[in-house]
Amino acid sequence: xxxxxRIRQRMLMGLFMLVVIVPHxxxxxxxxxxxxxxxxxxxxxxxxTHLTGTSDGGFVAIGWSASTDGDATDNHGGNDILVxxxxxxxGMLWRRSFGGSSEDYAYSCIEASDGSIMIxxxxxxxxxxxxxxxxxxxxxxxxxxxxxxxIWQRTYGxxxxxxxxxxxxxxxxxxxIHGFTGSSDGDVVDxxxxxxxxxxxxxKIDASGALEWNRALGGSSMDVGTELxxxxxxxxxxxxxxxxxxxxDVTGNHGTEDCWLVKLSAAGSIEWSLTIGGSQRxxxxxxxxxxxxxxxxxxxxxxxxGDIVQSQGGSDVLLAKISGSGSLLWTRTFGGTGAxxxxxxxxxxxxxxxxxxSSNSVDGDVTSNLGERDVWALKVDANGAIIWQRSFGGTMxxxxxxxxxxxxxxxxxxxxxxxxxxIMGGHGDRELWxxxxxxxxxxxxxxxxGGSAEDWGYMQAxxxxxxxxxxxxxxxxxxDVxGNHGGRDIWVVKLNVTEPTVxxxxxxxxxxxxxxxxxxxxxxHCVYGTECVTSMTFNIYDRWGNKxxxxxxxEACWDxxxxxxxxDPAVFVYYLRATLRGGxxxxxxxxxxxxx
Numbered sequence: 344x345x346x347x348x349r350i351r352q353r354m355l356m357g358l359f360m361l362v363v364i365v366p367h368x369x370x371x372x373x374x375x376x377x378x379x380x381x382x383x384x385x386x387x388x389x390x391x392t393h394l395t396g397t398s399d400g401g402f403v404a405i406g407w408s409a410s411t412d413g414d415a416t417d418n419h420g421g422n423d424i425l426v427x428x429x430x431x432x433x434g435m436l437w438r439r440s441f442g443g444s445s446e447d448y449a450y451s452c453i454e455a456s457d458g459s460i461m462i463x464x465x466x467x468x469x470x471x472x473x474x475x476x477x478x479x480x481x482x483x484x485x486x487x488x489x490x491x492x493x494i495w496q497r498t499y500g501x502x503x504x505x506x507x508x509x510x511x512x513x514x515x516x517x518x519x520i521h522g523f524t525g526s527s528d529g530d531v532v533d534x535x536x537x538x539x540x541x542x543x544x545x546x547k548i549d550a551s552g553a554l555e556w557n558r559a560l561g562g563s564s565m566d567v568g569t570e571l572x573x574x575x576x577x578x579x580x581x582x583x584x585x586x587x588x589x590x591x592d593v594t595g596n597h598g599t600e601d602c603w604l605v606k607l608s609a610a611g612s613i614e615w616s617l618t619i620g621g622s623q624r625x626x627x628x629x630x631x632x633x634x635x636x637x638x639x640x641x642x643x644x645x646x647x648x649g650d651i652v653q654s655q656g657g658s659d660v661l662l663a664k665i666s667g668s669g670s671l672l673w674t675r676t677f678g679g680t681g682a683x684x685x686x687x688x689x690x691x692x693x694x695x696x697x698x699x700x701s702s703n704s705v706d707g708d709v710t711s712n713l714g715e716r717d718v719w720a721l722k723v724d725a726n727g728a729i730i731w732q733r734s735f736g737g738t739m740x741x742x743x744x745x746x747x748x749x750x751x752x753x754x755x756x757x758x759x760x761x762x763x764x765x766i767m768g769g770h771g772d773r774e775l776w777x778x779x780x781x782x783x784x785x786x787x788x789x790x791x792x793g794g795s796a797e798d799w800g801y802m803q804a805x806x807x808x809x810x811x812x813x814x815x816x817x818x819x820x821x822x823d824v825x826g827n828h829g830g831r832d833i834w835v836v837k838l839n840v841t842e843p844t845v846x847x848x849x850x851x852x853x854x855x856x857x858x859x860x861x862x863x864x865x866x867x868h869c870v871y872g873t874e875c876v877t878s879m880t881f882n883i884y885d886r887w888g889n890k891x892x893x894x895x896x897x898e899a900c901w902d903x904x905x906x907x908x909x910x911d912p913a914v915f916v917y918y919l920r921a922t923l924r925g926g927x928x929x930x931x932x933x934x935x936x937x938x939x
Contacts (some may be wrong), residue, residue, distance in 0.1 A: 349438065349553055351769050352918040353661045355698060356539040356705055357806035358600055366872050373787060373788040373840060373841065373842045374836055374840070374841045375790040375839070375840050375841075376787060376839045376841070377593075377706070377792070377823050377836060377837070378810070378836065378837050378838070378839050379432055379433035379442070379836070379837045379840055380433065380509030380823060380825065380826075380834065380835065380836040381429060381433045381435070381826070381834070381835045381836075382412055382817065382824065382826040382827045382828060382832040382833070382834055383404060383406075383414050383425070383427050383435075383438070383832060383833040383834070383835070384408055384413055384414055384415060384425070384828050384830075384831070385408065385410025385411060385413030385414060385415045385416075385737040385828050385829070385830075385832050385927065386410055386412055386413065386493070386830055387408065387409040387411070387412075387415075387439075387829055387830055388408075388409045388410070388482060388828035388831050389406060389407075389408040389409070389410055389415070389425065389548075389816065389828075389830070389831055389832050390406045390407055390408070390816055390833065390835050391404060391405075391406040391449075391816050391833035391834065391835075392405055392406045392407070392448075392449060392450050393405050393406075393449070393451050393452050393814075393860065394804060394812065394814035394835065394849045395452050395453055395454060395749075395804075396452060396454075396804050396806075396812075397428075397432070397454045397458075398458065399431070400431035400806070401428065401429050401430045401431050401436070402406055402425075402428070402429045402804070402812060403426065403427070403428050403429075403450045403452055403454065403460055404427045404428075404429065404814065404833060404834065404835055405424065405425065405426050405427075405451075405462060406424075406425055406427035406449065406633045407422045407423065407424055407425060407447065407448050407449060407464075407835045408422065408423055408425040408440065408454070408833075409421070409422050409423075410828070410830075412477040412828070413828035413829075414427065414435075414438050414439055414828070415820055417439065417440045418440050418442075419440065419441075419442045419443050419444055419447075419468070419470075419472070420442075420443065420444035420445070420863065421442070421444060421446045421447070421467075421468075422442070422446045422448060423440040423441060423442035423447050424438050424440065424441040424442055424448065424449040424462065424464055424543075425438065425439075425449050425833070426438065426439050426440075426441065426449075426452070426460070426462065426487070426491065426810075427489065427833075428460075428489075429835065433835065433837060437490065437491045438491075438507045439461065439491050440464075440493050441472045441485065441493075442466065442468055442472060442473065443466065443469060443470040443471030443472060443473045444468060444469025444471060445466070445467040445468040445469070445470070446466070446467045446480075446575075447464065447466045447467070447468055447473070447483070447520075448464045448465055448466075448506075449462050449464035449508075450463060450464050450506060450507060450509065451463050451464075451509045451510050452510070452681055453510055453512060454512065455486070455512055456496060456512060456516070456526070458489050458496060459484040459486050459487060459489065459875055460486070460487040460489070460491075460510070460845070461477055461484070461485075461486055461487075461510050461511065461518060461640060462484070462485055462486075462487065462510075462873060463481075463482070463483070463484050463485050463508030463510035463522075464506075464508050465480045465481060465482050465505060465506035465507065465508060465522065466480060466481055466483040466498065467479070467480045469490055471497060471594075472493070472496060473496070473498065474496070474498075474755075475497075475498050476500060476896075477498065477500050477501055477524075477526075477529040477530070478500070478502035478503065478526070478529070479500075479502065479503055479504045479505075479525075480500070480506050481498035481499060481500035481505050482498065482499040482500055482506065482507075482508055482520065482522050482524075482544070482546065482668060483496070483497075483498050483499075483508070483510070484496070484497055484498075484499070484510065484518070484520060484548065484552060485497070486552070487781075491692065495551060495552050496519070496552075497519075497548070497552040497554075499530050499546055499548075499554060499557070500524065500526055500529055500530055500531065501524070501527065501530060502526070502527025502528055502529060503524065503525035503526035503531075503534075503731060504523075504524075504525045504526070505522060505523065505524045505525070505526060505531075505544065506522055506523055507522030507523050507847045508520055508521075508522045509521055509570075509571065510521075511548075511573070512573065513578070513607055515549075516549070516550040517547060517548055517549040517550055518547075518548050518550075518716040519545065519546070519547050519548075519557065519571065519579065520545075520546045520548070521543065521544065521545045521546070521568055521571045522543075522544055522546075522583065523541050523542065523543055523544055523567070523568070523918035524541070524542055524544040524559055525541050525542075526542075528656055529598065530546075530554060531544065531557065531559055532559075534559045535559065535561050535562050535563055535566075535588070535590070535591035535592065536563065536831045537562065537563025537588075540556075540561070540562075540563055540564065541561070541564070541565055541566065541567070542559040542560055542561035542566055543559070543560045543561060543566050543567065543568035543572065543581065543583065544557065544558070544559050544560070544698040545557065545558045545560065545571065545579070545581060545607065545611065547611060550700070552698040553620060556610060556611040557611070558607065558611045558612075558613075559644065560581060560583075560592050560605055560613075561586065561588055561591055561592060561593065562586065562588025562591030562592060562593040563588055563589040563590050563591060564586070564587035564588040564589075565585075565586075565587045565588070566585075566586045566587070566588055566593070566603070566666070567583060567584040567585055567586075568581055568582065568583045568584065569582055569583060569584040569627065569628065570582040570627075570628075570629065570630060571710035572630060572631075572632065574606070574632055575632060575636060575638075575716065576636075576639060577608075577609040578605075578606060578607050578608045578609050578614065579606075579607040579609075580604060580605070580607070580630060580632070580638065581604070581605040581606075581607060581629050582604055582630040582640065583602065583603035583604070583605070583627055583628075583836065584626045584628070585601060585602065585603065585624070585625065585626045585627070585794055586600065586601055586603040586618065586738075587599065587600050588932045591615065592605065592616060593616070593618065594616070594618070594731045595617075595618045596618050597618065597620040597621050597622060597646070597648075597650065598620060598621060598622035598623060598624075598649070599622070599623060599624050599625065600624045600625060600645065601618040601619060601620035601625050602618065602619040602620055602627040602640060602642050602663070603616065603617070603618050603619075603627070604616065604617045604619075604630065604638070604640065604663070604665065604669070606669060614669075615668065615669030616669070617665060617669045617670075617671060619640065619642075619648060619650050619663050619665075619671060619674070620644065620646060620649055620650055620651070621644065621646025621647065621648040621649030621651040621663075622646055622648050622649060623644070623645040623646040623647075624644070624645050624646070625642055625643065625644045625645075625646065625651075625661060626642055626643050626936045627640055627641070628641055628642055628643070628686035628687070629641040629642075629686060629687050629688050631688065631690060631696075631798055633837055635667070636667035637664060637665060637666050637667050637672070638664070638665040638666075638667070638733065639662065639663070639664055639665075639688070639696065640644070640662070640664075640665060641660070641661070641685060641686070641687070641688045641696075641698060642660075642661040642662075642663070643658055643659065643660060643661055643683075643684050643685075643686075644658065644659050644661040644676060645657070650663070650671060650674050651674060651676060652674060652676075653675075653676050654676060654707065655677070655678040655679055655680065655683070655704075655707040656678075656679065656680035656681075656707065657678065657679070657680050657681045657682050657683065657702070657704065658678070658683060658684065659677060659678040659683055660676065660683050660684065660685045660721075661674060661675075661676055662674065662675045662676075662677070662678040662697060662698070662723065662727050663675075663694075664727070665916075670681075673726075673727065673747040674675055675723070675727035677698075677700060677708045677721060677723075677729065677732075678704055678707055678708055678709060678769050679702070679704025679705065679706040679708060679709040680704055680706055680707060680708030681702065681703040681704035681705070681706075681709075681718065682702070682703050682704070682716070683700070683701075683702040683703075683704055683709065684700045684701055684702070684742075685698040685699055685700030685701075685719065685721075686699075686744060686802070686859050687699050687700070687744045687745045687746070687845070688701050688745070689745060689746060689747035689753055691782075692749070693724070693725075694724070695722060695723050695724040695725055695730065696722070696723055697720060697721070697722045697745065697747075697753050697755070697780075697784075698716075698720065698721050698722075698723065698745075699719070699720045699744065699755060700714045700719055700735065700742065700743070701717065701718055701719055701740075701741065701742035701743070702716065702717055702719035703715060703716045703717070708721070708729060708732060710731065710734075711734045711737060712734055712736075712924055713736045713737055713761075713763075713764040713765070714736060714737055714738030714739055714740075714761065714764065715736075715738070715739055715740045715760075715904065716736070716740045716741060716742060716886065717734040717735060717736030717741055718734065718735040718742060718743045718755060718757060718776075718778075719732070719734050719735075720732065720733050720735070720753070720755070720780060720784060721733070721784075722784060722858070731783065731784045733780070733784045733785075733786075734783070734788060734932070735755075735764075735765045735766075735778065735789075736759070736761060736764055736765060736766060737759065737760075737761025737762060737763040737764035737765065737766040737840060738761055738764065739759070739760035739761040740758075740759075740760045740761075741757060741758065741759045741760070741761060741766070741776065741878070742757050742758055743755040743756060743757025743758075744756055744757060744801065746805075748779060748805065751781070751782060752779050752781045752782060752787060753779065753780045753782055754777070754778070754779050754805065754811065755776070755777070755778040755779070755780065756775070756776075756777055756800055756801065756813060757775075757776050757800070757801075758774070758775065758776060758793065758799060758800065759773070759774055760772070760773050760774075761826050762791070764887070765789065766789070766791065767789065767791070767795075768790065768791045769791045769886040770791065770793050770794050770795055770819070770821070770822035770823070771793065771794060771795035771819070771822070772795070772796060772797050773795060773797045774791045774792060774793035774794075774798050775791070775792040775793055775798050775813055775836075776789065776790075776791055776792070776800075776802030776813055777789070777792060777800070777813055778790070778812060779840070786842060787842075788790055788842075791818055792813060792823050792836055792838070792840060793817060793822055793823055793824060794817065794819025794820060794821040794822030794823060794824040794848055795821055795822060796817070796818035797817075797818045797819070798815065798816070798817045798818065798819055798824070799815040799816050799817075800813045800814060800815035800832065800834075801814075801815055806837070808838060809839060809840045809841065809842070810838065810839050810840070811838045811840065812835060812836070812837050812838075813835075813836050813838065814833075814834070814835050814836075815833075815834055816831055816833055816834055817831070817832055817834040818831050820829070822852055823836065825929060828840045839934035849877070849893055851870060851871070851873065851919075851921060852871045852872050853870055853871075853919060853933065853935075854868060854869075854871075854918065854933065854935065855933060855934060855935045856935060856936040856937075857903070857935070857936075857937065858938045858939060859902055859904075859909065859937065862875040866902065866903075867897060867899075867900040867901060867902050867903075868883075868900065868901045868903070868935060868937075869898075869900040870899040870900075870919065870921075873897035873898070873899070873921070875923045875924050876897040876921045876922070876923060877894075877922050877923065877924055878921070878922045879894070879895070879896065879897050879899065879916065879919070879920065879921040879922070880893075880894070880895055880918075880919070880920050880921075881893070881895075881899040881915070881919045882894075882895045882917065882919075883901055883915050883917045883919045883935070884915060884916045884917075885905075885910075885913065885915055889905075891910065891915065892905070892907040897921075898908045899919075903936075903937055910937060911937075912936075912937050912938055912939055913935065913936075913937055914935070914936050914937075915934065915935050915936075916932065916933070916934055916935075917931075917932065917933055917934070917935055918931075919931050
């Protein structure tokens with residue numbers, strides 16, 4: 344078997360799933376269009392870190408820039424924080440650089456309830472826009488008017504290193520920020536010292552930036568936080584990537600590095616904490632509060648003991664349910680013998696979750712892999728049982744984050760190195776990949792965005808209707824990218840998605856099972872609802888990629904025979920493309936089972 348045949352076989356085998364005998368409706372072909380794009384930066388290195396929508400339909404993009412030309416002519420020296428405000432059509436309303444003569448970085452921004460812009464990061468500077476630094480690097484927060492004027496700016500920290508900074512507005516009009524600290528003086532009063540120690544740091548400020556309280560969380564080893572969420576009782580839940588400590592605030596560490604959750608009151612006091620893991624390594628990536636006050640944690644594990652009741656091999660996706668009082672209710676693992684990693688999840692309407700990330704397994708819970716690392720998505724019910732799982736990718740690497748779509752389905756934003764398999768329309772090396780899954784896990788549409796050089800995207804915002812804004816950086820100046828200032832630019836791109844409406848009388852259906860046993864019932868596999876079809880191609884393949892049936896007309900029915908012989912029970916793959924009256928095209932690929 345040639346390499347090309349093996350690739351084709353793997354791609355076909357990747358579609359073989361557990362089958363339920365129900366028909367599949369076909370959707371009209373979706374079109375995607377880049378309606379605008381914006382390169383931001385200069386001839387130096389410019390790096391995008393966050394994008395937020397604004398109440399006027401526009402956007403604020405932040406990052407850092409080492410450029411002194413192009414959009415960054417007001418650079419103060421070193422890396423500056425670059426803030427750009429765009430209107431709904433991608434037009435630049437204003438842009439400003441903030442910082443001093445040393446290094447300055449921004450990580451998050453929000454539009455506050457009064458329309459001002461809040462930005463959080465850290466700074467090594469002691470001059471320029473930075474009026475105070477307590478030593479090394481400080482957490483830096485500043486508030487801008489809608490026109491970009493500084494309302495106030497403050498630094499927080501001690502003589503050690505502080506950094507990071509995700510900022511959120513709270514109900515009293517103040518803000519909570521989380522990052523890291525290595526200080527035991529200045530604003531930091533409760534660091535847990537130790538060799539190479541770094542605590543995670545939660546800071547609460549009022550609307551004017553005055554420090555109200557702060558809390559260092561950790562022990563004598565490394566403690567790395569990733570996400571802070573508001574809870575319905577007015578407090579906060581801090582989700583840690585991991586803790587390597589087993590002292591200080593940390594109790595019950597199971598081994599090397601554990602997932603760690605800490606529940607804080609509205610005043611910052613610890614209400615409970617919980618470590619989750621085994622003797623190997625775990626990390627947490629996403630946490631959600633449930634309607635009943637419990638929590639669901641998504642992470643990753645390489646353990647097969649402790650809280651991990653089952654290992655699939657390699658590194659597995661970890662899902663854990665925790666009570667509102669901090670007790671572990673259950674854990675589930677998903678994956679195969681390779682490396683499986685989901686870092687984002689979205690709730691479903693039936694109490695379950697859809698998880699998304701990547702996998703290079705092709706066994707266990709993962710039924711297909713098209714090459715190296717594929718995007719992997721799975722739906723689980725409220726008890727953690729798998730409802731469906733899908734792999735998307737090509738012969739190279741892919742990974743993605745996910746958000747729930749405003750109009751249903753699940754939107755993936757990630758990276759691809761492929762231009763085959765499920766990945767179509769690539770321009771070059773590494774590209775931003777934007778895709779949407781429907782509620783059953785099928786790929787509704789996908790689009791590669793970029794040019795012939797390297798392009799990177801890691802977040803998206805859905806606009807009113809069917810538009811999506813992706814954000815990252817680009818080294819390209821061709822393909823979808825124009826106006827690059829040289830080197831690496833921050834890149835914002837708006838994609839519109841159009842899905843033609845198919846009249847109900849033109850809906851096509853393809854069953855996913857049939858039983859050719861000469862009983863006179865369900866003996867043929869047919870495409871139904873072809874009254875509106877003007878032309879159609881319908882092919883069926885076996886698991887080895889052999890075409891066992893082909894029809895080019897609307898009367899498409901297979902009797903289960905190949906070369907005059909009735910085939911044994913098996914799973915097959917079909918590909919269908921049909922043109923309807925009016926010119927709309929519908930496409931589908933799926934699996935069907937021949938049963939007795």
